[in-house]
Amino acid sequence: MSFIDLTAGLFAVLGYPRLAGGARTVLVCLPTGATRSHRAFYTHLAAQVGYRLDAAGVALCPAHLHAQAGLTRLEEALLVGAEPDHGPLRGCVAGPIGLLDITAAATVIRHAAADLHAHWSAIVAATPTARPLRAFLDHHPDHAAGARQAVAAFAAQPRIAAMAAAHRRGEATFLPDEYGPTLHAYQAGADVFADYLVDLMQLGDALLTLNGVLLQPTTAGPRITHRLTERRRYHQAARAALRAADPTTVLAACHLAPPPPR
Numbered sequence: 001m002s003f004i005d006l007t008a009g010l011f012a013v014l015g016y017p018r019l020a021g022g023a024r025t026v027l028v029c030l031p032t033g034a035t036r037s038h039r040a041f042y043t044h045l046a047a048q049v050g051y052r053l054d055a056a057g058v059a060l061c062p063a064h065l066h067a068q069a070g071l072t073r074l075e076e077a078l079l080v081g082a083e084p085d086h087g088p089l090r091g092c093v094a095g096p097i098g099l100l101d102i103t104a105a106a107t108v109i110r111h112a113a114a115d116l117h118a119h120w121s122a123i124v125a126a127t128p129t130a131r132p133l134r135a136f137l138d139h140h141p142d143h144a145a146g147a148r149q150a151v152a153a154f155a156a157q158p159r160i161a162a163m164a165a166a167h168r169r170g171e172a173t174f175l176p177d178e179y180g181p182t183l184h185a186y187q188a189g190a191d192v193f194a195d196y197l198v199d200l201m202q203l204g205d206a207l208l209t210l211n212g213v214l215l216q217p218t219t220a221g222p223r224i225t226h227r228l229t230e231r232r233r234y235h236q237a238a239r240a241a242l243r244a245a246d247p248t249t250v251l252a253a254c255h256l257a258p259p260p261p262r
Contacts, residue, residue, distance in 0.1 A: 024205040024255070024256055025204030025256075026049075026206045026208060027064070027065075027204055027206070027208070027238070027251055028045060028048050028049060028251070029208060029209050029249050029251060030094070030251075030252060031044060031210065031249070031250065032246065032248040032249060032250070034094075035079065035080050035095060036078070041252075045094075048208060048212075049208075049256075052212050052214055053208065059254065060094070060252065060254060062093050063201070065092050065094070065252075065253050066089045066092065066100060066101045066105045067082050067095060067100060068100065071099060079092045080093050081094065094251065094253070096249065096250055096251075097245055097249050098247025098248060102202065109194075109198045109202075113193055113194035113197040114190060116193075116197070117194070118190075124159045124162050124163065127158040127159040128157075129187055130157040130159035130160050132179070132180055132183050132184050132227075133180055133225065134219075134227050136150035136151075137225065154179075163179070176224050180223055180225060181196070182196065182200070184228040196231070199235035203235050203238045204253065207242070209245075210249055215234060215238050217230040217231055218230050
């Protein structure tokens with residue numbers, strides 16, 4: 001059973017109207033000067049993505065990167081897709097690492113995380129701790145029937161049922177990965193959840209370095225099938241790589257649609 005079939009089966013069991021796309025967010029490092037013109041930017045991006053990543057389609061994503069405040073006109077010209085300067089955060093799809101704002105973004109995400117965790121806690125109050133989907137997949141045979149058994153056992157947990165019911169009633173929005181490593185982070189407490197959400201929102205699912213090294217969790221497939229421990233290892237490796245990168249290195253955030261099953 002493919003990951004797409006598995007997750008589609010899970011959300012059918014939970015009563016979700018449809019399965020969200022399965023795209024993953026990848027941060028792509030591009031050489032200095034890659035944003036000096038739109039032609040240069042898209043040429044470099046296509047070369048990096050086409051060389052190392054297998055995807056059916058690529059779309060730029062404005063939700064993961066944020067520009068610093070108070071940039072000069074020349075610095076502004078090096079950003080791609082920068083939003084107007086209104087409020088604490090200003091999204092962009094690409095720009096030199098040295099012009100991106102990590103600190104302010106982390107602060108805003110932490111405030112949002114506190115509200116999300118409090119709301120989740122109210123929804124699942126009085127339900128026992130749930131096991132993430134990965135734990136069930138690891139203890140069932142690696143074939144279609146085993147995967148269906150894992151999905152049924154996972155969805156039958158009272159905490160998962162409470163989350164799915166709240167989603168169906170419109171009281172909360174639980175995205176697919178919130179039944180995977182995000183569930184583990186929720187259950188570990190507000191501080192752990194905030195740390196995880198900051199890393200998730202800033203680092204996405206993979207980082208392609210300038211020299212073509214792809215940093216990502218060890219488990220193939222969608223985020224819902226990952227373990228929290230492997231997500232943390234990826235987040236740590238990605239942050240270390242970005243800290244070590246030249247500040248003029250360009251970082252772009254992309255959504256990659258999965259290739260069709262072979």
